[in-house]
Amino acid sequence: MLEQLIPNLKNQIGKLKIGNFTWQNSRAFWTVLALFIIIVANRLISPNFFSIQMVEGRLIGSLINILDGAAPIMLLSIGMTLVIATKGVDLSVGAVMAICAAVAVMLINQYESGATDFYYTPPFVILIALGTGALCGLWNGILVAFFDIQPIVATMILMTSGRGIAQMITNGQSPTFTDDTLAFIGRGVIFGVPFPIYLYLAVFLLVYLLVRRTAIGLMIESVGINARASYYAGINASLIKVLVYVLSGVCAALAGLIIAGEVKSADPHKNGEWAELDAILAVVIGGTSLSGGRFSLGLSALGVLIVQSLLTGLYISKLHPTANLVVKAIVVLVVLLFQSDEFRRRIRQLVRRRA
Amino acid sequence: MSINEQTQFPLLETQGLTKSFIATLALSEVDFTLHAGEVHALLGENGAGKSTLIKLITGVHPKDAGTILLEGKVIEPRSPGHAQELGISAVYQEINLIPTLSVAENIFLGRQPMRFGLVNMRSANRRARELLETFHIDIDVTRDLSSYSIAIQQIVAIVRGVDLSAKVLILDEPTSSLDRHEVETLFSVIRSLKKRGIGILLITHFIDQVYEISDRITVLRNGLKVGEHQTQELPKVKLVSEMLGKELTDELMVQNGQQTNGESEHETFLQVRGFARRGMMEPFDVVVKKGEIVGLAGLLGSGRTETAHLIFGIEKSETGEAYVKGQKVNLTSPQKAIRHGFGLCPEDRKAEGIIDDLTVRENIILALQAKMGWFNHLSRKRQEQLAQEMIDALRIVTPDTEKPVKELSGGNQQKVILARWLISNPEFLILDEPTRGIDVGAHVEIINIIKRLAKEGKAMMVISSELAEVVDYSDRVVVLRDRKKITELEGDQISENTIMQTIAER
Structure with a gap:
């Protein structure tokens, strides 16, 4: 019955058309379905999964927790999606988070100890941290675009050296801070909703408009699918590549500030640890191919939410925590298999042979 | 080894060799003979069947019909490795050695001299040096292969092939990325292999080189053998007409429909002076006028696509200058060319x-x-x-x-x-083989579009292997050979005959 139900459902949904985006795209279908199933499963495990309460001006509930916890990786997924669409990858984002957090916290400590120069004030500290992220992205972009170094190798340089740089900035410590403005990025609440969620939505909207309301999105896809033909058609492929790595660096800076704000410190080792892999995983679950080309920022965000909902589900299911990583791997594998055209073809063959 | 002992049988012979791939006959009943101590050039345009013949001889593909004989004995090569064991080695244009290993390691890869169960590198190095010295090549064999020029890498590949006790050596486009001096070095190696009685099958696009080094020539076209000649007895123009499949006629062909009513009518769009790039294209001048179609004719590898790439800025010219409507311009990237109103439809769609x-x-x-x-x-x-x-x-x-x-x-x-x-x-369009690989109906349509665009006043440059097509639409034809512009034909001069004669002679 399920075999009939799913194509049927798919046809029904397929007729829905939102702007240029059709649900006919099967990857989109499977990604949304996966998220749906995981959320329903969570609801079965925990009856009050959907409940949201207002406590001391702050919304409390599993769904809010999932969004709040996913925000840093969702931010990374924006930059990572664009980088992967150009047939690249950015392994340095975790380390860039640590660097930017270190820069921000060291500067804000000067401010707290009484320095009055304007560049120690919180708004400028935040700007400098974002600039640092952009600079890291520029470095990656130049290595990839102008020196033709393979992205995985080019960004690995900053990935490995980045945490060392962060340690140098913090003199090997994990400095803490008390400034409320900086902490607000990670812990702030507006209308009961955690600030990181607003931050993500704002960046998503900005980048979406930047790539889809200009020609940049098409250029990114074109370069990712066939860089040579794009060059012949007059596209400045190098500039496109630099742009996506810079965006990825800025997203990493924001993610690093969120983490630093949450724990009110800059830990050169823990901030953004494994974040690059989570972001890549989310992009892949979202259906953007690692071999470049078509991308969807929204589906990458769903990819993050799938992983985050799953982790939340595992947590509330009181399953032994040691099993978490293995269960996560299995679910990710299942999602990826269902997205694979080849896998679905084989399953269909198998079903047909039985019938 | 004495050459005479073996002359009772040709070294390598194929009889009625046939191969077809899905729906296309790639090679049809080809008889081919290669003698010991001879350099035999295998010539033909794209799709003639040269590489299919080689792939059957070296066991890359199984043959459909026919026999392959080596020294009079029937052989059935199953793979390139097996062919090598039998004594047939092939060296391709893209060298399939390992660039990060040393020269000596590459020569002895898979059969290193062993000592106490370990690779004896010192003995490998000594033997590699000795081998290369027999060809008067004196290089440091312990350095990485990639640190040497393409010519040396070719020679290392050849030496490796020959040392695997090759009787037949197949060289596929060995000189296409070499400069004149490097070609000399390679030819001296080929000559010394000849003296040792090795039979060499050479594939190349360079007609002059064919006449310089080869003893005999076999021409293939559309999978058929169309001729076998002693090189010295074959006039170049006959060779070219065989390769292109056009009969030479005494009277000139009927002139094409386009009337060039004096040059004054057309305004010059692009003028290029002395564009060149080492190893790619000798310096050339070209002018393209508005409303005019300039055809580029020449054999495969003569520098047609290279000319287009230099003009469009895909490859940067090392010398010369370009003017668009009299203004000096910089054509160092497609973007810049496009800004001046250029467009290019590339060969490899x-x-x-x-x-x-x-x-x-x-x-x-x-x-x-x-x-x-x-x-x-x-x-x-x-x-x-x-x-x-x-x-x-x-x-x-x-x-x-x-x-x-x-x-x-x-x-x-x-x-x-x-x-x-x-x-x-665009004001200027370059079309590189716009009609290749498309069906007949679309072919006619595209030619009509080309003519229409010129009539609308666009400057056009069209590259095509189809001579009839070039003659049909061109106002002028630039003839290329061996990466050199030979001449330009205009008006009544434009005919398949003159183009072929120009390719062959001057």
Whole structure:
């Protein structure tokens, strides 16, 4: 019955058309379905999964927790999606988070100890941290675009050296801070909703408009699918590549500030640890191919939410925590298999042979 | 080894060798003989069957029919490795050695001299040095192969092949990326192999080199053997006409329909002086006028595509200058060329032309959008409108504008790339083999489009292997040979005969 139900459902949904985006795209279908199933499963495990309460001006509930916890990786997924669409990858984002957090916290400590120069004030500290992220992205972009170094190798340089740089900035410590403005990025609440969620939505909207309301999105896809033909058609492929790595660096800076704000410190080792892999995983679950080309920022965000909902589900299911990583791997594998055209073809063959 | 002992049988012989791939006959009943101590050139244009013949002899593909004999004995090579054991080695244009290993390691890869169960590198190095010295090549064999020029890498590949006790050595385009001096070095190696009684089968596009080094020539065309000659007895013009499949006639062909009523009518669009790039193209001058079609004719590898790439800025010219409408311009990237009103439909449609996952619409608007910049975005509606206009104008067969371009036929893909340039309204279009690999109907349509564009006043440069086609639409024909511009033909001079004679003679 399920075999009939799913194509049927798919046809029904397929007729829905939102702007240029059709649900006919099967990857989109499977990604949304996966998220749906995981959320329903969570609801079965925990009856009050959907409940949201207002406590001391702050919304409390599993769904809010999932969004709040996913925000840093969702931010990374924006930059990572664009980088992967150009047939690249950015392994340095975790380390860039640590660097930017270190820069921000060291500067804000000067401010707290009484320095009055304007560049120690919180708004400028935040700007400098974002600039640092952009600079890291520029470095990656130049290595990839102008020196033709393979992205995985080019960004690995900053990935490995980045945490060392962060340690140098913090003199090997994990400095803490008390400034409320900086902490607000990670812990702030507006209308009961955690600030990181607003931050993500704002960046998503900005980048979406930047790539889809200009020609940049098409250029990114074109370069990712066939860089040579794009060059012949007059596209400045190098500039496109630099742009996506810079965006990825800025997203990493924001993610690093969120983490630093949450724990009110800059830990050169823990901030953004494994974040690059989570972001890549989310992009892949979202259906953007690692071999470049078509991308969807929204589906990458769903990819993050799938992983985050799953982790939340595992947590509330009181399953032994040691099993978490293995269960996560299995679910990710299942999602990826269902997205694979080849896998679905084989399953269909198998079903047909039985019938 | 004495050559005479073996002359009772040819060294290598094929009888009625036949091979077809899905629906196409690649090689049809080809008889071919190679003697010991001879250099035998195998010539033909694209799709003639040269590489198929070699792949059957070296066991890459199984043959459908016919026999292969080595020293009079029937052999059935199953793989390149097996062919090598039998004594047939092949060295390809893309050298299949390992660049990060040393010269000596490459020569002895897979059969290193062992000592106490370990590779005896010292003995390998000594033997490699000795081997190379017999060819008067004196290099440090312990350095990485990649640190040497392509010529030396070729020679290392040859030495490796010969040391594997080769009787037959196949050289596929060995000189295509070498300069004159390097070609000399390679030829001296070939001559010393000849003296040792090795039979050498040579594939090359360079006609002059064929006459310099080869003893005999076999010409293939469309999978058939069309001629076998002693090199010294074959006039070049006969060779060219055999390769192109055109009979030489005494009277000139009927003049083409385009009338060039004196040069004064056309205004010069582009003038190029002394463009060149080492190892790619000798210095050339060319002028293209508005409303005029300049044909580029020459054999495969003569430098036609290279000329187009230099003009379009894909490869940067090392010398010379270019003028667009009298103004000196800088043509160092496609972007710059496009800004001056250029467009290029590349030869390799799949690798350089279409963006296969993008839709017909996106492919069509790509160059225009790139020209307009990132932020001057064509609205979706305008894109659809432009794409639809082009689909109608060029009669592109597609259900709608949103079909991925990879699902279209070759001819329609070619039209999409043409459309991509046409909507950006270029003043000068370069078309590299616009009719290759497309069906007959589309072929005629594309030629009509080319003529129409010239009539509308666009400057055009068209590269084609189809001589009849070039003669049909060209106002002038630039003839190329061995990466050199030989001459330019105009008006009454343009005929298949004169083009062939020019390629062969001057």
